[in-house]
Amino acid sequence: MANxxxxxxxxxxxxxxxxxxxxARALRDAGFEVIxxxxxxxxxxIAEAALQDDVQVVALSLLSGAHNTLFxxxxxxxxxxxxxxVLVIGGGVIPDADIPGLKAAGVAEVFTPGTPTSNIVDFxxxxxx
Amino acid sequence: xxxxxxxxxxxxxxxxxxxxxxxxxxxxxxxIMTEIYPHTGNAYVIGITGPxxxxxxxxxxxxxKEYRKRGxxxxxxxxxxxxxxxGGAILGDRIRMMDLMADEGIFVRSMATRGSLGGLxxxxxxxxxxxxxxxxxxxxxxxxxxxxxxxxxxxxADTTMVVVIPGMGDxxxxxxxxxxxxxxxFTINKADREGTDKxxxxxxxxxxxxxxxxxxxxxxxxxxxxxxxxxxxxxxxxEAHKAYLIDSGRLAEIxxxxxxxxxxxxxxxxxxxxxxKEVVSTDAFDELVVKMQNREIEPYSVVDDIVGKVLK
Ligand SMILES: Nc1nc2c(ncn2[C@@H]2O[C@H](COP(=O)(O)OP(=O)(O)OP(=O)(O)O)[C@@H](O)[C@H]2O)c(=O)[nH]1
Ligand SMILES: [Mg+2]
Numbered sequence: 031m032a033n034x035x036x037x038x039x040x041x042x043x044x045x046x047x048x049x050x051x052x053x054a055r056a057l058r059d060a061g062f063e064v065i066x067x068x069x070x071x072x073x074x075x076i077a078e079a080a081l082q083d084d085v086q087v088v089a090l091s092l093l094s095g096a097h098n099t100l101f102x103x104x105x106x107x108x109x110x111x112x113x114x115x116v117l118v119i120g121g122g123v124i125p126d127a128d129i130p131g132l133k134a135a136g137v138a139e140v141f142t143p144g145t146p147t148s149n150i151v152d153f154x155x156x157x158x159x
Numbered sequence: 160x161x162x163x164x165x166x167x168x169x170x171x172x173x174x175x176x177x178x179x180x181x182x183x184x185x186x187x188x189x190x191i192m193t194e195i196y197p198h199t200g201n202a203y204v205i206g207i208t209g210p211x212x213x214x215x216x217x218x219x220x221x222x223x224k225e226y227r228k229r230g231x232x233x234x235x236x237x238x239x240x241x242x243x244x245x246g247g248a249i250l251g252d253r254i255r256m257m258d259l260m261a262d263e264g265i266f267v268r269s270m271a272t273r274g275s276l277g278g279l280x281x282x283x284x285x286x287x288x289x290x291x292x293x294x295x296x297x298x299x300x301x302x303x304x305x306x307x308x309x310x311x312x313x314x315x316a317d318t319t320m321v322v323v324i325p326g327m328g329d330x331x332x333x334x335x336x337x338x339x340x341x342x343x344x345f346t347i348n349k350a351d352r353e354g355t356d357k358x359x360x361x362x363x364x365x366x367x368x369x370x371x372x373x374x375x376x377x378x379x380x381x382x383x384x385x386x387x388x389x390x391x392x393x394x395x396x397x398e399a400h401k402a403y404l405i406d407s408g409r410l411a412e413i414x415x416x417x418x419x420x421x422x423x424x425x426x427x428x429x430x431x432x433x434x435x436k437e438v439v440s441t442d443a444f445d446e447l448v449v450k451m452q453n454r455e456i457e458p459y460s461v462v463d464d465i466v467g468k469v470l471k
Contacts, residue, residue, distance in 0.1 A: 033183075033246070033273065058247035063271045068254040078260040079253060083269050084175040112172045 034158055036087040039067045039076045041104060044094035049143070053089060053121065056147035062087075062154070073100060077107035080116060086158050089150070090137075092122040102135035109136075115159045119150070160187070163194040166293055171266060174293045178268055181285040192285055195292045200414075202234070202291035205397060206316030208304035208341075213322045214348040215301050216255035217384040218393075223256070223265055225394045226297050232264040234290030234298040236283055238312065241271045248272075252301060266290060280312045281424060287315065310341060315417060317410065318343045318400045320393070323362070325354030339365060342377050344396045350381035350389065375403050430470075438465055 038054045040047055047069045054064045065083050067076065080088050088108065090101055101120050108116050120132060121141040129140045139153050162180075165173035177195075180188040205222075207215050216237065223233040237252035248271035259265045268286055272279050287298045302312050304321065313319050321342035326349075345362050347355055362379055378396045382389035404410035438444055450456045 033271070054249055058242060058249045059245045061245045061247040063241075063248045063250060065250045065253055065269050067257055071257060075257050075260040079257070079267075081171060081175055082260075082267050083250075083253070084179045 033061070033063045034087065034154065035063045035065065035083060035085040036089055036154065037065045037067060037076070037080050037083060037085040038089045038091070039071050039079070040069045040091050041071050041073055041076060041100040042092050042094045042096045043070060044092070045069050046093055047091075049093075049121070050091040053091065053147060053150060057089075057151065057154075060151040062151075073103040073107050076104050077111055077113070080108060081111045081113060085116065087117045087119065087154055090118065090120045090122075092120070092124075095123070097122065097124055098128055098131065101132055101137050105136035117154065117157055117159065119153065121145070121150075160190060160194055162187075163191055166195070166289065167198060169294065171263075174266060174289060175268070177289050178286045181282055181289070182270065188285075192288065195288060198292035199288045200291070202287070202295050202298045203318075203401060204287055204291075204316045205297060205299045206313035206319040207299060207301045207322060208310070208313045208319070209322030209348075210324070210327065211303050213324045214382075214384045215303075215322050216252040218322060218346065218348060218382060218390075219252075219299050219301050220256045220259060221382075221384055221387050221390045222299065222394060222397075223259055225390050227262060227264055229394070231296040232294060233266075234287070234293070234295035235259075235265070235267040236270060236286045236290070236298065236300045237267065238270045238272060238279070238283060238300070238302040240303065241273050243274075246274070266293070266295065280315065281421070281428075283312050284315050284421060313341060317404065317413065318397050320344050320346055320397070322346045322348050323358060324349040325352045325358045327358075340369065343375065343400050344377050344393075345379045346393055347379065347381045348384050351383045351386075355381060374407060374409075375400065434469065438469065
């Protein structure tokens with residue numbers, strides 16, 4: 031009965047959550063428990079929500095271009111709260127050139143637009159702790 | 160246990176992990192609850208239920224903020240249904256509560272129903288106890304009022320608030336059975352909408368006909384939760400109900416009844432599991448079933464026999 035819990039969150043200022051909602055539904059349909067937290071969140075809000083719901087995965091989505099600061103900030107705050115094992119994944123409009131840096135900062139994988147949601151599901155199943 | 164010591168020392172991570180242990184039925188869950196139990200019984204538990212989309216989470220968020228203003232710490236257990244198709248769930252209550260995340264005096268936990276609703280009320284009850292032991296003054300349990308099981312969960316509250324909204328048409332009839340009876344107070348949310356007066360009258364009429372509420376007449380409040388309107392009055396009503404329960408001795412009674420229910424459920428659960436394992440899933444039992452099928456024996460004496468052996 032240990033269902034995988036995934037927090038889906040949109041840090042930053044952009045207000046489009048259609049993509050995040052599509053991902054949330056796909057994850058639910060794959061049997062995950064998805065905590066959908068909405069838009070315009072700070073890394074602190076996201077990390078605290080992840081702590082309170084004891085999620086194994088945090089899925090961040092961002093279209094505004096601030097991923098290089100906001101994604102690593104979320105990773106750092108999760109660690110600071112003692113959530114070292116949480117798998118952080120990112121999605122959104124992210125240039126290929128930024129991906130190595132994000133991975134070095136602790137983002138496990140980055141999914142760019144057009145990625146089939148089944149890839150995200152497979153990645154989570156293969157990497158969740 | 161280390162996790163219990165940490166929880167009692169206000170580690171939010173320990174609280175969270177302890178709830179997970181209960182939720183996932185980890186091996187150490189019983190031990191955690193055993194150690195936690197002496198530290199429970201201090202929180203005031205508020206149940207909030209009502210139809211989908213009525214604004215329960217928005218209200219919970221605002222009520223939590225009002226309690227914080229009044230110097231109380233607040234735990235929240237927000238329950239959403241698991242999809243029967245995939246076993247997954249979208250837990251969307253927290254979306255209305257994100258600005259509570261900055262407040263250390265608040266802890267919100269989302270829970271999915273995960274099929275076994277009977278099991279859920281026990282798990283939700285344990286989550287409440289863990290928040291209670293953590294030191295939360297008030298614990299709010301939010302659940303969608305759609306079925307008996309949800310009603311059962313809310314019954315674990317000291318004060319139960321039923322949220323309704325205008326414009327549900329005949330829905331008031333639909334939720335009348337079961338859910339409306341359990342309201343210690345009623346909140347008409349979305350009171351910015353047409354039909355509020357009519358709904359108010361309908362609830363009043365229903366309460367008129369309900370003889371159950373002796374000594375306490377459930378107040379009807381109006382709120383526009385999304386704008387934070389009417390929230391203070393709701394908290395005042397909750398506090399008035401609490402005072403009534405204490406003064407009349409009802410609080411002690413309902414808490415005693417709750418413990419009785421909980422222990423009964425635990426006993427039933429234990430006995431069921433035992434019978435499943437030691438009786439129903441044995442080859443010997445299967446053979447008995449075949450004999451019954453062939454009408455060589457009848458089930459009544461078989462049951463007597465087994466009960467005689469199992470429950471000496
Ligand atoms: N017009 C109006 N809208 C409101 C009010 N309160 C909440 N809402 C809106 O109603 C919608 C549902 O609110 P929630 O708080 O999520 O409702 P809920 O009852 O928790 O929903 P479920 O948990 O999904 O059953 C949101 O879009 C809110 O902004 C209100 O007083 N007036
Ligand atoms: Mg809700």
